[in-house]
Amino acid sequence: MRDTFKPKTGSVASQMRSSADRIKGDLETLGEIGKTEAGGVSRFIFTDEDFEARRFITGLMQSVGLRTVSDKVGNIIGRRPGRNEDLPPVMTGSHIDTVPNAGIFDGCVGVVGAIEAMRVLNANGVTSNRPIEVVVFNNEEGVRFEPLAGSKAMACQASVDSILNSRDRDGALFREAFERGGQRIDGLPSPCRRGRVRAFVELHIEQGPILEKKGLDIGIVGAIFGIRQFLTSFRGVAGHAGGTPMSMRKDAVLAAAKTVVAVDEITKRYGPPAVGTVGSVRVYPGVVNVIGEQSEVSVDVRDSDGSRLRSRSGEVKRRIKAIARATSTEFEIVDRLEIDPTAMSRRISRVIEVCAKRVGARYTHLDSGPYHDTMMMAKITKCGMIFVPSRDGASHSRKEFTEWRQIAKGVDVLSETLVALSK
Ligand SMILES: [Zn+2]
CATH class of the missing domain: 3.40.630.10 (Zn peptidases)
Known part of the structure; x- marks a missing residue:
C-alpha cells in the first residue's frame, strides 16, 4: 500500500x-x-x-x-x-x-x-x-x-x-x-x-x-461538566394574606424564592466556569391571597472541577437548611442526578x-x-x-x-x- x-x-x-x-x-x-x-x-x-x-x-x-x-x-x-x-x-x-x-x-x-x-x-x-x-x-x-x-x-x-x-x-x-x-x-x-x-x-x-x-x-x-441535580420541597402553612402577621408566617413560597437567589449568589461567588440554575419552581396552592403552603424548587449545578462542584452543591444544601429555619418551613431534598466531571x-x-x-x-x-x-x-x-x-x-x-x-x-x-x- x-x-x-x-x-x-x-x-x-x-x-x-x-x-x-x-x-x-x-x-x-x-x-x-x-x-x-x-x-x-x-x-x-x-x-x-x-x-x-x-x-x-x-x-x-x-x-x-x-x-x-x-x-x-x-x-x-x-x-x-x-x-x-x-x-x-x-x-x-x-x-x-x-x-x-x-x-x-x-x-x-x-x-x-x-x-x-x-x-x-x-x-x-x-x-x-x-x-x-x-x-x-x-x-x-x-x-x-x-x-x-x-x-x-x-x-x-x-x-x-x-x-x-x-x-x-x-x-x-x-x-x-x-x-x-x-x-x-x-x-x-x-x-x-x-x-x-x-x-x-x-x-x-x-x-x-x-x-x-x-x-x-x-x-x-x-x-x-459534572452535574448535581436535586429537588427541594418546602412545607409551610397556608394562611390568609391579610390576617397572618409577617412574624407568624411559615411561607413555602418565600423559602423557594430565597433558594433561587441563593443558587445564583453562591454560584456567582464561585465564579466561572461554575453555573447554577433553578429551572422549575412550583408552588401550592398558588393563590394570590393565600400564603404558600408547599413549594418545589429544582436545583442544577455544574462545574468542570469535581471538588468545586461537590463543595458548592453542599453549600447550596446547607443554605437551604438555613432558609427552612429562617422561614419556619420544613424541607426535604431529593437527589436526582450525580455525574462527576x-x-x-x-x-x-x-x-x-x-x-x-x-x-x-x-x-x-x-x-x-x-x-x-x-x-x-x-x-x-x-x-x-x-x-x-x-x-x-x-x-x-x-x-x-x-x-x-x-x-x-x-x-x-x-x-x-x-x-x-x-x-
Ligand atoms: Zn449532541
Missing part, C-alpha cells in the same frame, strides 16, 4: 480539505428526515424516521468505503481498515437522534463530519496504521428509552440485556422496537469495547455562545491543538456544559472533543446553526487529528 505521510510538510491531508458544500448537502438531506411542521426535526430512535436516517448514514459510510455493521444495541460502526488490522482502532462519531423539534446540527455534525473526514483521507491517499472507525451512537438524547444507551453499552457501563429489556414510556420493548427495523439482534456483535478502542474524538457543536462571541473557529474541550486526555487535546494550527483554525480551550457520548467513552479510552461555533449559542431548537465553512474547519481539524492518532 502507498504511504503518503509527509512529515516534512507537517501535513498529511494538505492536498485536499473538506468541502463545506458536501457537508451542507449531507446535513440538509439528513435534516429532511423527520422534519416537523414547526420547521424542526423530531427523530427518536426506532421510529420510521430513525430507520430511514440509519439507512441514509449507512449508505454514506459505504459510499466512502467503510465496512458497516450495527452492534446489539443499535450503534452503527463504519470501519476504514488500517495497515495493521490487529491494532485497536481510533474512533470518531456522534449521534443522529434528536430532541423534539430540534435543529439539524446537534450530533449530526459529528457523524456527517466524520464521514467527510474519511473522504478527505481517501482523496489524499492516506493509509493509516490503525483502523479508523466512524460510530453513530444510539439514543444519545434519550427522548425514547434511556439516554446515552449506545455509548453506555460501548463503554461497558450497561449490560446488553438491561438495554434490550428496557421499555419506553408507552411500554414498548427496546428489543422489539429495534428488530422492527429488520435486524435480527442475535447475530450482531456485542457493543462493549473495553481495551479495543485506541482513542475517541468527537466533533460537536458548542451549544453555547463562547466561540461565536470570541470570533473563533474551534473549541478544544478540556472537560465535560469528565476530563479529556491532555495528550489528545495537544494533538488537536497542533492540528488546529496546521489547518489555520483559530481556537481556544473551553469546557462543555452539556453532556456527550464522549463522557461514556472516556471510561474506556482516551478522549478529545472538537467544538464548532453555535450561532447565538442556540441548541436543542430549530434555531441551531453553524456556518458551513466553520463545520468544514472542524472537519479539517478532525481529519488531521485522526491521521495523527492512527499513524
Whole structure:
C-alpha cells in the first residue's frame, strides 16, 4: 500500500480539505428526515424516521468505503481498515437522534463530519496504521428509552440485556422496537469495547455562545461538566394574606424564592466556569391571597472541577437548611442526578491543538456544559472533543446553526487529528 505521510510538510491531508458544500448537502438531506411542521426535526430512535436516517448514514459510510455493521444495541460502526488490522482502532462519531423539534446540527455534525473526514483521507491517499472507525451512537438524547444507551453499552457501563429489556414510556420493548427495523439482534456483535478502542474524538457543536462571541473557529474541550441535580420541597402553612402577621408566617413560597437567589449568589461567588440554575419552581396552592403552603424548587449545578462542584452543591444544601429555619418551613431534598466531571486526555487535546494550527483554525480551550457520548467513552479510552461555533449559542431548537465553512474547519481539524492518532 502507498504511504503518503509527509512529515516534512507537517501535513498529511494538505492536498485536499473538506468541502463545506458536501457537508451542507449531507446535513440538509439528513435534516429532511423527520422534519416537523414547526420547521424542526423530531427523530427518536426506532421510529420510521430513525430507520430511514440509519439507512441514509449507512449508505454514506459505504459510499466512502467503510465496512458497516450495527452492534446489539443499535450503534452503527463504519470501519476504514488500517495497515495493521490487529491494532485497536481510533474512533470518531456522534449521534443522529434528536430532541423534539430540534435543529439539524446537534450530533449530526459529528457523524456527517466524520464521514467527510474519511473522504478527505481517501482523496489524499492516506493509509493509516490503525483502523479508523466512524460510530453513530444510539439514543444519545434519550427522548425514547434511556439516554446515552449506545455509548453506555460501548463503554461497558450497561449490560446488553438491561438495554434490550428496557421499555419506553408507552411500554414498548427496546428489543422489539429495534428488530422492527429488520435486524435480527442475535447475530450482531456485542457493543462493549473495553481495551479495543485506541482513542475517541468527537466533533460537536458548542451549544453555547463562547466561540461565536470570541470570533473563533474551534473549541478544544478540556472537560465535560459534572452535574448535581436535586429537588427541594418546602412545607409551610397556608394562611390568609391579610390576617397572618409577617412574624407568624411559615411561607413555602418565600423559602423557594430565597433558594433561587441563593443558587445564583453562591454560584456567582464561585465564579466561572461554575453555573447554577433553578429551572422549575412550583408552588401550592398558588393563590394570590393565600400564603404558600408547599413549594418545589429544582436545583442544577455544574462545574468542570469535581471538588468545586461537590463543595458548592453542599453549600447550596446547607443554605437551604438555613432558609427552612429562617422561614419556619420544613424541607426535604431529593437527589436526582450525580455525574462527576469528565476530563479529556491532555495528550489528545495537544494533538488537536497542533492540528488546529496546521489547518489555520483559530481556537481556544473551553469546557462543555452539556453532556456527550464522549463522557461514556472516556471510561474506556482516551478522549478529545472538537467544538464548532453555535450561532447565538442556540441548541436543542430549530434555531441551531453553524456556518458551513466553520463545520468544514472542524472537519479539517478532525481529519488531521485522526491521521495523527492512527499513524
Ligand atoms: Zn449532541
